[in-house]
Amino acid sequence: MKNSNPSPLKKLLLITGIVVIGITALQFRDAPVVNPPVTAEVQLPDDVKAIIERACYDCHSNLTEIAWFDKIPGASQLVAKDVTEARSRLNFSEWDKNPPAVQQLLLWEVVNAIAEDKMPLHNYRLLHPGATVSAAELDILKKYVNTLSGRHKIDTARIIRNNQPELSAAIRKVPVSLNGIPYAADYKTWKVISATDKYDGGSMRVVYGNDIMVKAIKEHTLPFPDGAKIVKAVWGKQREDQDGNVLPGNFQNVQIMIKDSKKYQSTEGWGFAKFDGLALKPFGKTAAYANTCINCHRMLVPESDFVFNIPTK
Numbered sequence: 001m002k003n004s005n006p007s008p009l010k011k012l013l014l015i016t017g018i019v020v021i022g023i024t025a026l027q028f029r030d031a032p033v034v035n036p037p038v039t040a041e042v043q044l045p046d047d048v049k050a051i052i053e054r055a056c057y058d059c060h061s062n063l064t065e066i067a068w069f070d071k072i073p074g075a076s077q078l079v080a081k082d083v084t085e086a087r088s089r090l091n092f093s094e095w096d097k098n099p100p101a102v103q104q105l106l107l108w109e110v111v112n113a114i115a116e117d118k119m120p121l122h123n124y125r126l127l128h129p130g131a132t133v134s135a136a137e138l139d140i141l142k143k144y145v146n147t148l149s150g151r152h153k154i155d156t157a158r159i160i161r162n163n164q165p166e167l168s169a170a171i172r173k174v175p176v177s178l179n180g181i182p183y184a185a186d187y188k189t190w191k192v193i194s195a196t197d198k199y200d201g202g203s204m205r206v207v208y209g210n211d212i213m214v215k216a217i218k219e220h221t222l223p224f225p226d227g228a229k230i231v232k233a234v235w236g237k238q239r240e241d242q243d244g245n246v247l248p249g250n251f252q253n254v255q256i257m258i259k260d261s262k263k264y265q266s267t268e269g270w271g272f273a274k275f276d277g278l279a280l281k282p283f284g285k286t287a288a289y290a291n292t293c294i295n296c297h298r299m300l301v302p303e304s305d306f307v308f309n310i311p312t313k
């Protein structure tokens, strides 16, 4: 009679095999986050830096301490997604990828994100109670950011956020430009390409690009590919409140350029739209308004596919 039970040696091999496969699988499961090289570390005073390193670096830098993934069994994919997303928005290890004006804007955002209790992410704080930023630390950050520029004060970003046309009761349905381009608020989730004041009127503008646009700018792809979109949002003259904070003025308009080389052939492949005021009134009397847009862009920046805001290295 043949014994159908495997020998002790076979059993041992089998168990070893399963353990090896298990460990390998675990490593695959827990290794989706890599730390790319630090290309340009943000320069901050020591006390400010220490707070940000402790509370934000696991997600917003290339110095993620991978160990914290182990605390969330099976959730590493999810965490990896957070880290990828967080780095794409704000990465203290690749700081020079942002133009100087954007660096300042991001530092205000940092303070606002903490003040509004959005950051560090709540789930993360549950696992890392030590990452919470105290009121005293927030004060240190605020004081520092307030030294960055004479004209901007800390609440600018929040005021911009709260001073958006979509929040206005006057808008019941999505406005569409005379040449058929609908207003879409999602540009605010795009990457900021540049943000500046106009020194004359004291107005402020922020230029956003969608993924296709940002990638093309990064890779110096000209002309821009179809699907590229760039938006400029403009706020009016700044004013000062009773505490001496300089506040941006009211929302003025949103200007949109969408690349579709066939559809917008007559205007160099760019579809132009502009929506005015908190009511987002479509600009122009006839669809021919787009000619006035391209005429100026054509005259001034023909060499960069008619786009002004291409940050130079």
Ligand code: HEC
Residues within 6 Å of the ligand: 052, 055, 056, 057, 058, 059, 060, 081, 082, 083, 085, 086, 089, 090, 106, 109, 110, 111, 113, 114, 119, 120, 121, 124, 133
């Ligand atoms: C556990 C990961 C994690 C930690 C830690 C973390 N963040 Fe974030 N952060 C994210 C993610 C994910 C996003 C993008 C999604 C969102 O906005 O919720 C984000 C977005 C942001 C944004 C918005 C950027 C933009 O594009 O508008 C700011 C500002 C920010 N974080 C600041 C901070 C600061 C400051 C800290 C430390 C005090 C911090 N974060 C800590 C994950 C994290």
Ligand code: HEC
Residues within 6 Å of the ligand: 205, 207, 230, 231, 232, 255, 256, 257, 272, 273, 274, 283, 289, 290, 292, 293, 294, 296, 297, 306, 307, 308, 309, 310
């Ligand atoms: C008198 C010249 C002129 C006219 C007319 C004009 N623009 Fe511009 N536009 C500019 C300049 C200069 C900039 C860059 C400066 C800035 O960002 O404020 C710009 C920037 C832009 C941007 C940001 C992308 C980029 O090129 O940097 C968009 C979007 C835009 N304009 C849309 C429009 C639309 C839509 C119209 C028509 C309703 C229009 N423009 C008419 C001069 C003009």
